[in-house]
Amino acid sequence: MSRAQHTRISIAIVGAVGVVFAVGAATASASPSVDVHGGETITARVSGEKPGQSCRITATGIDMPWHAVAQDGTVSLDSGPVRQGRHDARVVCENPQVGASSAHTVGHEQDVFTGHWAPAFEFLQHHRLEFLTPRR
Structure with missing residues (x-):
């Protein structure tokens, strides 16, 4: 795997984790x-x-x-x-x-x-x- 592909995958994982935390925080405070x-x-x-x-x-x-x-x-x-x-x-x-x-x-x-x-x-x-x- 090239360095560019590794960087893209890392960014995608960090972005996905950020979305999960944002949705979780919104859900937790919603009710x-x-x-x-x-x-x-x-x-x-x-x-x-x-x-x-x-x-x-x-x-x-x-x-x-x-x-x-x-x-x-x-x-x-x-x-x-x-x-x-x-x-x-x-x-x-x-x-x-x-x-x-x-x-x-x-x-x-x-x-x-x-x-x-x-x-x-x-x-x-x-x-x-x-x-x-x-x-x-």
């Missing part, structure tokens, strides 16, 4: 993500959401206010007091100027646990041992 946890309350940390949006945790028996997303695209949420047990929780965000028609779920609905045994139940669930956790 917001959420980290939801149980415990004494249900907490969530949203990142990558549009600044100015409002978000809240929704689940049966939880009626929390909307919280604004900061300029860095993050918001920390806390449900406040909730009944002890398993909850199907999700985070919903919306544009407050548009209202309910702009509402969208961030991530997906998750089972979270509250109360004294919440850390143990979340450990079991994280390790795919949900069958050992209480149903309701």
